[in-house]
Amino acid sequence: MNEESRLRGIVLDVVTIAVLALVLLPIIWVFIASIRPDADIMTRSLIPARITFDHFANIFARADFLVALRNSLIVGAIVAICTVLIAIPAAYSLSRFTYLGRDFIGFLILATQMLPAVAVLVPIVVIIRSLGMANTLTALTFTHLALGLPIAVWMLKGYIDAVPRELxxxxxxxxxxxxxxxFRITLPLIRPAVVAVGTFAFVLSWGEFILALALITSAEVKTLPLALQTLFDPYSFSWGVVMAGGVVIAAPTIVLFLLFRNQLVGGLTAGGIKG
Amino acid sequence: MSDIKVTNLRKNFGAVEVLKDINLDIRSGEFVIFVGPSGCGKSTLLRCISGLERISGGALEIGGRVVNNVPASKRGIAMVFQSYALYPHMSVRENMAYSMKLRRAPKTEIEVRVADAARKLQLAPYLDRYPRELSGGQRQRVAIGRAIVRDPQVFLFDEPLSNLDAALRVATRLEIARLKESLPQTTMVYVTHDQVEAMTLADRIVVLNAGRVEQVGTPEELYERPQSLFVAGFIGSPKMNLLKAEDGTTTGIRPEDINLGSGPHRGKVAYVEYLGADSYAFLDIGQDELLTVRQTRSETPQVGDVVSYDYPVERVHRFDAQGMRVN
Known part of the structure; x- marks a missing residue:
């Protein structure tokens, strides 16, 4: 029995490591490639023989990339804050009040998640163009909000449901x-979930590509994923610069996770609130 | 003045009528306990008094003022919940000070009141701990302390001891009895399904059944003169023996009122429960149900014995075919 459980532990460890390697390998490769000279990038070894930060210097020297970075930060921050501000009262209402059509509204909110973003892409673009809002950060902010809010509301509703009404x-x-x-009781108790939802909304907006591609063409309002695409320039293409761009895009997500990791893990496993 | 007057109170949840035409007069400073089986509406009635549930009809007065539309926070009540409902993110001190902070009471007054309540309930060493760091009994004391600090006119308890183990329940019951003595002006309303709590703590007991008041009276009145079959069967442990006659009437006799050894009736001992100080003998007397007899330790018969028994006529309770008391 003991021998069997030890063997099981080892097998599980090996599987975990294999899955982790599979998930992490491309990310590690992107990071390593970003600090290698272009000539070394296609070598087989993962350990860099020479290290350079030229690709980063290169990318931060580009004005369009810096504008995109600023745009992404603005849109991401607004989306994160608005998601939290709208999702909390919506989730609270669905969780705590009884009114006609509440369950149906809840279902509708969830039902929006059944359609992939691509399916609603054309109507969204048509609506936004007819409103004359194409090529604006406002349009992007609203669409990203609409994209992330339903799941944010449902996540928060789950956490609020778990807080005993008696409190x-x-x-x-x-x-x-x-x-x-x-404000005084429920919100402080679901704070990890609020942080998780805000982070999730930021990350969603930060990495969103398809809607941005469909709505934005002008360089002043491009976001980071679009700016990354412009790095694939057939005349002066550098894998190193593209990888450095990838690292810059991934960095805030990693920093946010490291900053809020306790809250995020707590937010995902919360619910065990006992008096 | 903190008397409670309930007049023709009704409460519906959708189409279901949970409380039907409740009338009650609770005097200022009285300790009243609501008892009844699960789903009888006792907790709902308490929540109606607290203001956590709106009543569907009738009138509710606290201290001579109709409070039908007064929010819970303005009724001058405090409530102790079954699950304690301590705020997990606040220390014991913050939990106890919370209501006074909301009222913007001066800091020094808050400190004095919290310290006073903590001393009363032996909570002083735990003031800076969080609820998760306390035992069940300590949590319950904090919940009571939180209510005391408010200095309420009316104290409501919703099954406050049911999450505690047996030994702690006895200790906390005594504490609640002492608390009542120390707050003679405060009206207390307490919900329980535990008869021992009801019999030992209450000035008066309200027995509820299916959303109606079956009987209101002192513990002694309910035990000695139950007005209906339901109360007769509900109050007392072990429960009263209820022997049905062919004409639909019922004769009730308490297990301790039956004397074994001599008498005109006979029964066979089906089994015996030994409880230490006394024991229960269950006699097969040819009816659907066994006859329960409470005996002292030394007089316990053996299983299989055929025994004679008798009971004094003046101890017999009689009920008509509608289940109402006749003698």
């Missing part, structure tokens, strides 16, 4: 209003 009732008896109870 809010105790707060109401102690003298607060229902909304006061939400």
């Amino acid at each position: 809010e009732e105790a707060s109401i008896i102690d003298g607060s209003s229902q909304i006061g109870a939400m």
Whole structure:
């Protein structure tokens, strides 16, 4: 029995390492390629013989890339903040109040997730063009918000459901209003989930490509994924620069995860709130 | 003044009528306990009094003021929940100070009141701990402390001991009894399904059944003179023996009122439950149900014995075919 469970442990470890390698290998390769001279990039070894930061210097010297970086930061930050501000009251209402059509509204919100973003791409582009909002960051912000909000609402609803109603009732008896109870009791308890949802919305907007490609053509409002695409220049193409761009795109996600990792893991496993 | 007057109170959840025409007068400073089987509406009635549920009809007065439309926070009540409902992200001190902070009470007053309540409930060493760091009994004391700090007119308890183990339940029950003595002006309403709690703590007990009040009375009145078959069967452990006659009437006799050894009736001992100080003998007397007899330790018969028994006529409860008391 003991021998068997040890063997099982080893097999599970090997499988975990294999899966991890499979997932991490391309990312590691991107990072290593970004600090290698172009001539070395296609070599078989993963360990770089020479290290250079020229690709990064190169990419940050490009004005269009810096504009794209700024645009992505603006859109990402607004999307993250607005997602949290809209998703909290929406989720709270779905979780705590009883009203006509509540379950149907909840279902509709979830149903929007059943369509892939590509399926709604054409109508979104047509609507935004007819509103005269093509080539604006506003249009991109709204579409990214619409993309991430449904899942954010459902995630938060799950966490609010897990907070016992009695805690809010105790707060109401102690003298607060229902909304006061939400702010003073429920919100602090689901803070990890709020951080998780905000981070998720930022990352979603930060890496979104298809909608940006369809809505944005002018260089001043391009976001990072679009700027990365422009690096594939047939006249002066450098794998190293493309990889450095990839690293810059991945960096905020990694930094956010490292900053909020406790909250994120807590947010994903929360629910065990006991009095 | 903190009397509670309930007049023709009704509560519906959709089409289901959970409370039907409830009338109650709870005097200021009284300790009243609602008992009844699961789903009888006792917790709903308490929540209606607290203001956490809106009533569907009738009137509810606290301290002479109709509070039908007064929010829970303005009713001058405090409530202790079954699950304690302590705020997990606040320390014991913050939990207890919360209501006063909401009222923007001066800091020094908050400190004095919290320290006072903590001393009363032996919580002083735990003031800076979080609820997760406390035992079940300590959490319950914090929940009571949080309610005391508010200095409420009316204290509501929703099955406060049911999450505690047996030994702790006895200790906390005594604490609640002491708390009542120390707050003679405060009206207390308490919900439980535990008869021992009801019998030992209450000034008066309200027995609820299927959303109606079956009987209101002191523990002694309910035990000695149950007004209906339901109350007769519900109050008392082991429950009253109820012997049905062919005409639909019922004769009730408490297990401790039956004397074994002599008498005109006979039964065979089907089995015996030994409880230490006394024991229960279950006699087969040819009816659907066994007859329960409470005996002291030394008088316990053996299984299989055929025994004679008798009971004093004045201890017999009689109920008509509608289940109402006749004697």
